[in-house]
Amino acid sequence: MTEQIYDLVIVGGGVNGVGIARDAAGRGAKVLLLERGDLARGTSSASTKLIHGGLRYLEHYEFALVRESLIERERLWAIAPHIIWPLRFVLPHQKGIRPAWLVRLGLFLYDHIGGRKKLPATRTLHLHDSPAGAPLKPEYDKAFEYSDCWVDDARLVVLNALDAAEHGADIRTRAEVTHLERRDGLWHIEIAGQPAVTARAVANAAGPAVLDLLARTTGHQRKPDERIRLVRGSHIVVAKMFDTPQAYFCQNPDGRIFFAIPYEDDFTLIxxxxxxxxxxxxxITATEEEIRYICESAGVYFKQKITPDDVIYSYAGVRPLVDDGSGKPETASRGYHFDLDTDAQGTAPLLSIFGGKITTYRHLAESAVGKLAEYLPMLAGPSWTLExxxxxxxFPMDGAEALCSRFATLYPFLPMPLIRRLVRSYGTSAQKWIGEAKAIADLGTDFGHGLYAAEVDYLIDQEWARSADDILWRRSKLGLRFDSAQAAALDAYVLSKR
Structure with a gap:
């Protein structure tokens, strides 16, 4: 039996890996993606869940990165209006940190260097006269309100993987790469518990483990600039702190910033x-010190005091940043670069991705595919991922509410809160698993909080879910609502379907 040869094997099922898989498969390459855990199991589900330019990066003169991110912001909203939507941010002016004129200048640049079209511009708020000031302490009387976007980060990863699969890519989770070796102009890749595979090219999109994968690679010569800086970012979730629709962007005296964001209807993410x-x-988990720091930071701005005892959930992720020699971790670049090497004959390319941020994943993937096109001619086709x-x-960028109304007509037995969750998770694809249901009972077992067997079966069959955690924390955020008994019952059901 002739061994199957892939054009491109991608190692890493985070946002960069699935973005490359989607782009390359759509251009006709035979693609295999290998992820040792679940899709988005690491950094890509542990972000602040924003599609944004990175206002604070202007302060570090990263104008090119901010511009690239701002250009991508509305592009991504256009192709994923179900999981990405606009959000206004209130930046209270904190006297003694940055002068108001400097903040306003930064926001002017933010509004104008990235081709903003749909999102509203910055405006000044007088907090004592604005509902946005209600949750804040009275000493804050002035703020600036600007635009960015919110994203369901883990679903962004899954949807890219789905689209890659629809274009013929082979997506394998729970598939750990143990060794890579160049042999006769091809890559031979060993996978724990599975037959080895062969590929013409490899993309190393392992994120924080990018160097670990290179250490398991025979035939790659380590280069001096192959360095990353691992920076841990932690977040907490508490009960809803404010009823205003805006999020808050706050500056700390130590130069750091934090966001307080409306989250999953009943919570606040900080x-x-x-x-x-x-x-x-x-x-990776948030440390007690980090949780305490976040609570204390919020206490500087908000009337409602929160303590570690108020934390319902916390999470942390490690960002694989380019090691640019910055002193403080918060000043390290969020940019990215590629390392491409080949064998002595100029074949069997290995492309390693260093750095990156969720907002730039699509453009990063497009650039990565462009670099590999010299070795894989089928990749030389036109860019397509924005179309x-x-x-x-x-559906239209502003069409989520119309889609909710349409679903309410099609499925009058579904409560509106559930419809809104389904639209925000699946968009029009929710119809694939609701199907011909005429009553709520047609959706099967109710595991709690609007999660029914029909949806679970779809997630197992189509979205690579293999455990309750995959469903409760990455395919959804229902883990915030499930108790331990409900989660155990769901896990037993998922295991029974495997």
């Missing part, structure tokens, strides 16, 4: 921190 990370890359919506995103 973060992030920046701390150099040492040690293992599995099971086709992600699965379920085939």
């Amino acid at each position: 973060g992030t921190t920046d701390a150099d990370h040492q040690g293992p890359l599995d099971n 086709k919506p992600l699965p379920g995103g085939d």
Whole structure:
């Protein structure tokens, strides 16, 4: 039997890996993506969940990165209006940190260097006369309100993987690469518990483990500039702190910033921190010190005091940043670069991705595919990832409410809160698993909080879910609502379907 040869094997099922898989498969390459855990199991589900330019990066003169991100912001909203939507941010002026004129100048640049078209511009708020000032302490009387976008980060990863699969890519989770070796102009890749595979090219999109993968690679010569800086970002979730629709962007006296963001209807998400990370890359958690720091930071701005005892949930992720020699972790670049090497004959390319941020993933993937096109001629086709919506995103940028109304007509037995969650998770694709249901009972077992067997079966069959955690924390955020007994019952059901 002739061994199957892939054009491109991608190692890493985070946002950069699935973005490359989507782009390359759509151009006709035979693609295999290997992820050792679940899709988005690491950094890509542990972000602040923003599609944004990065206002604070202007302060570090990263104008090119901010511009690239701002250009991508509305592009991504257009192809994924179900999981990305506009959000206004209130930046209270904190006297003694940055002068108001400097903040306003930064926001003027933010409004104008990225081709903003749909999002509203910055405006000045007088907090004592604005509902946005109600949650804040009375000493804050002036603020600036600007625009960015919110994203369901883990679903962004899954939807890119789905689209890659629809274009013929082979997506494998729980597939750990143990060794890579160049042999006769091809890559031979060993996978724990599975037959080895062969590929013409490899993309190393392992994120924080990018150097670990290179250490398991025979035939790659380590280069001096192959360095990353691992920076841990932690977040907390508390009960809803404010009823205003805006999020808050706050400056700390130590130069750091944090966001307080409306989250999953009944909660507030607060973060992030920046701390150099040492040690293992599995099971990253927020430290007690980081949780306390976030609570104390929020206490400087908000009337409602929160303590570590108020934290319902916390999470942390490690960002694989380009090691640019910055002193403080919060000043390290959020840009990215590629390292491409080949064998002596100029074949079997290995492309390693260093750095990056969720907002630039699509453009990063497009650039990565462009670099590989010299070796894989089928990749030389035109760029296409901006033209086709992600699965379920085939409706107008401002059409989520209209889609909710349409679903309410089609499925009058579904409560509106559930419809809104389904639209925000699946967009038009929700119809794939609701199907011909005429009553709520047709959706099967109710596991709680609007999660029914029909949806679970779809997530197992189509979205690579293999555990309750995959469903409760990455395919959805229902883990915030499930108790331990409900989660155990769901896990037993998922295991029974495998």
